[in-house]
Amino acid sequence: MSKPEAKIYTAQVGGRTITIETGKLAGQAGGAVTLRLGDSIVFAAATMGGVREGIDFFPLSVDYEERMYAGGRIPGSFFRREGKPSDEAILISRLIDRPLRPLFPKNMRNEVQVICFSLSADKDNPLDILAVNAASAALMISDIPWGGPIGAVRVGRINGEFIINPTFDQKEQSDLDLRIAGTREAILMVECGADIIPEDVMVEALMFGHQALQPLIDVQEKMAAEIGKPKREVTIETLDESLVERMRQRVAAEIEARLDAPHTKSELNESLDELRETVVAEFTAEDETLTKAATEAFDQVLKEVVRNRILNRGIRPDGRTPTEIRPIWCEVDVSPRAHGSGLFTRGETQVLTLATLGTPKEAQELDNLTPIETKRYMHHYNFPPYSTGEVKPLRGQSRREIGHGALAERALVPVIPPEKEFPYTLRLVSEVLSSNGSTSMASVCGSTLALMDTGVPIKAPVAGVAMGLIKEGDRFQILTDIQGMEDHLGDMDFKVAGTREGITALQMDIKIKGITAELMTQALEQARQARLFILDKMLEVIPAPRPSLKPHAPRITIIQVPVDKIGAIIGPGGKIIRAIQEETNTKIDIDDDGTVYIAATDGIGESSARERIESLIEIPQVGRIYTGKVVRVTDFGAFVEILPNVDGMVHISQLDSERVASVQDVVDVGDEITVMVTGIDESGKIRLSRQAVLEGWSLEEAQANDRNGRSGGRPSGGRPSGGNRPSGGGRPGGGERRGGGDRGFDNRGGQRRR
Structure with a gap:
């Protein structure tokens, strides 16, 4: 078999070339491509299987796999191979899935699998947007029926100017991280983090991004026309319209x-389940094979009734108007031992968030293909089955939980104080206690309460709300604060979080083929009004962050030490720093720039650790008086350790006011004596005088009476030369790895880059 010829297509996006290649790799897949920007390359393959019988959903699976070889790295796991997907890989999988799913034929039941993985990562160009476009291109040239193509871009903003597909370095300077996917006509998916961006700027960014992705649509249409496979025929299950009409008349x-x-969520569900069971039994009394069709017909009528009530009468399932928010109540300080806690309840949705403070060394270490090495602010989201009144096995975090946690984290990152101002690692955990829609946004609200209860000086409180959409033709109704049924039966779940001044996070999941910028503008304004209302309710409970931390939360004191003294603090193999931590009941973390973090839960331990560190880094000063221990005696004098690992020599003539015949007549090893530093020569040898202290001389008098000033002591026990070099070894660090490393601080989100 001869080598296949690759087909190469290019598109200019944001002034840079994106290259799509196909025909050389994975020939047995339905469609396979590689997509390249710079030296970053993503592979994608799309394949369709047969019909899965007995299911009432479309079995689409989308997986992005992060291959560490793409960045020239070996995985850091014990087995040195990729294991379960990282959070980053799962979030990219979800990012790909969301714009693809709405464009498949309705009621299609064939299995479809889209797999993407990284082939090359250049540390300049993020892989997530490349993966979305690669998946779309693979589907376009495959034999799978699909209503694409879609294009995807990232929009940044630097100094007020929008930029398409910014590099990692540009992202650091940007106050906007907007990922957008859409068709030629409309936007399909939005995922955004922002540094408090006003709504009008967000709409501009959305329109800018939608225009920028058009070349990607063009090139994929060209690929489909030139090399695309004929689309396979698939079985589309359709309901018998006469059956639906009979069901409509009946129920x-x-x-x-x-x-x-009047009803609660569970009461309504039980009532509708009872009605469904009764009616399906009636319709299948003579033909049991109609059970599935009758059930689907009932669900179709239920959907119609709920949507028509909203569109025609402006009445929602729970009786609210389209802009009405469910009753809200909040509470803080729920857990007496957590460092902070906030309980947020909106209708039947309830989330408890608990905050924990840690030292910089406790930041999460990341092992992925981005330049980000650590993360000091973490948000985890748990959605247990009891929150919906169900019983299910607990099997670790789901993709949905990881995604919701990441969204809440993104919403709060812009208001977290930078590490130099608030030197803590923060972990927030949102426990969903009851769910009836919008739990991710309730997590944002609960997290703001928890941070304020902790005493974290956030820049501004953040609230979130989920918006919904019911759209039939040109008629539509935007819903504020959607609940579970509206999410399930509606066309959009549009989550918006932010402060009073602007947006910090935005996410859109859509079930129809796209919405326009005008509709999004209205949704954003409606969400802003709701956000202000929710913030007012939250601030009634705690109007500002507590002025101080809880008594049992760690207090972190920052001191700056000379870089060349770091080794003295750590000691050989970390001996000294471990001893200080154990004896003072503190945690100590040191950055390579000489920043020392002392974490303690009581003032005594903090002050003791600080004093010991300060003594370790103190530099002897001429004229200063020290009390030290005699560490060695000779015929001509005694060596005294005046500071940790720093000693000087008292000449025999300076030991006493009277003439001394033998050094040991006055002092011996282990004795403590008080001495004055009378001189330090160019090699670092220290000259001491006990006589100056006994006589009460000034420095000048002591130096004048010192008859043998040419002799002197040496730092670190009189070792040959070397000045005041600490005993930790030739280089600072001594042997124990320090937290912080050579990683820069991120003022926006607490991440540190490699």
Whole structure:
């Protein structure tokens, strides 16, 4: 078999060339491409299988796999191979899935699998946007029926100017990180983090991004026309319209009545389940094979009734108007031992967030293909089955939980104080206690309360709200604070979080083929009004961050030491720093720039550790009086350790006011004596005088009476030369790895770059 000829296509996006290549790799896949920007390359393959019988959903699976060889690295796990997907890989998988899913034929039941993985990572160009475009291109040239193509870009903003597909370095300077995907006509997916961006700027960025992705649409359409495979015929299950009409006549009025009656989520679900069971039994009394069709017909009518009530009458399932927010109540200081806690309840959705403070050394270490090495602010989200009244096995975090945690984290990153101002690692955990829609945004609200209860000086409180959409033709209704049924039966879940001044996070999941910028503008303004209302409710409970931390939270004191003294603090193999931590009950972390963090839960331990560190780095000063221990005696004098690992020599003539015949007549090893530093020569030898202290001389008098000033002591026990070099070894560090490393601080989110 001869070597296949590769087909290469290019598109100019944001002034840079994106190259798509196909025909050489993975010939048995339905469609396979590589997509390249700079030296970053992502491979994508899309394949379709047969129909999965007995299911009522579309079995699409999308996986992005992070291969460490792409960055020339060996995985850091014990087995030195990739294991379960990292959070970053899962988030990219979700990013790819969301714009692809709405464009498959409705009621399609064939298995479709999209797999992407990294081939090359140049540390300049992020791989996530490349993966979305690669997946779309693979589907376009495959035999899989799909309503694409889509294009995806990242939009940044530096000094007020928008930029397409910024590099990692440019992202650090940008106050916007907007990822957008869409078709030629409309936006399909939005994922955004921002440094408090106003709504009008966000709309501009969305329109800018949608225009910028058009060349990607063009090149994929060209690929499909020139090398695309014929699309396979698939079986699309459709409901018998006469069955749906019979069901509509039978149950529409009863559904209306049950929606009008006062109810909780569980009461409504039980009522509708009972009605469904009764009606399906009626419809299948003579033909049991109609069970599935009758059930689907009932669900279709339920969807119609709920949507029509909203569009025609402006009445939602729980009786609210389109802009009405469910009742809200909040509480702080729920856990007496957590460093901070906030409880946020909105309707039947309830989230408890608990905050923990740690030292910089406790930041999360990341092992991925980005330049980000550590993360000091972490947000984890747990969604247990009891929150929806269900019983399920607990099997670790789901993709949804990871995604919701990342969204809440992104919403709060812009208001977290930089590490130099607030030198703590922060971990927040949001426990969903009850769910009826919008738990991710409730997590944002609960997290703000927890941070303020902790005493974290956040720049501004953040609140979030989930917006929904019901759209039929040209008619639409935007819903504020959607609940579970509206999310399930609606066309959009549009989550917006921010402060009073602007947006910090935005995420859109859409089930239809896109919405326009005008519709998004209205949704953002409606969300802003809701956000202000929610913030007012939260601030009634705690109007500002507590002025101080809780008594049991660690207090971190920062001191700056000379870089060449770091080794003296750490000691050989970390001996000294470990001893200080154990004896003072503190945690000590040191950065390579000489910043020392002392974490303690009581003032005594903190002050003791600080004093010991200061003594370790103190430099002997001529004329200063020290009390030290005699470490060695000779015929001509005694060597006295006046500071840790720093000693000087008292000549025999300076030991006493009277003439001394033998050094040991006055002092011996282990004795403590008080001495004055009378001189330090160019090699670092220190000259001491006990006589100056006994006589009460000034420095000048002591130096004048010192008859043998040419002799002197040496630092570190009189070792040959070397000045005041600490005993930790030739280089600072001594042997124990320090937290912090040579990583720069991120004022926006607490991440540190490699």
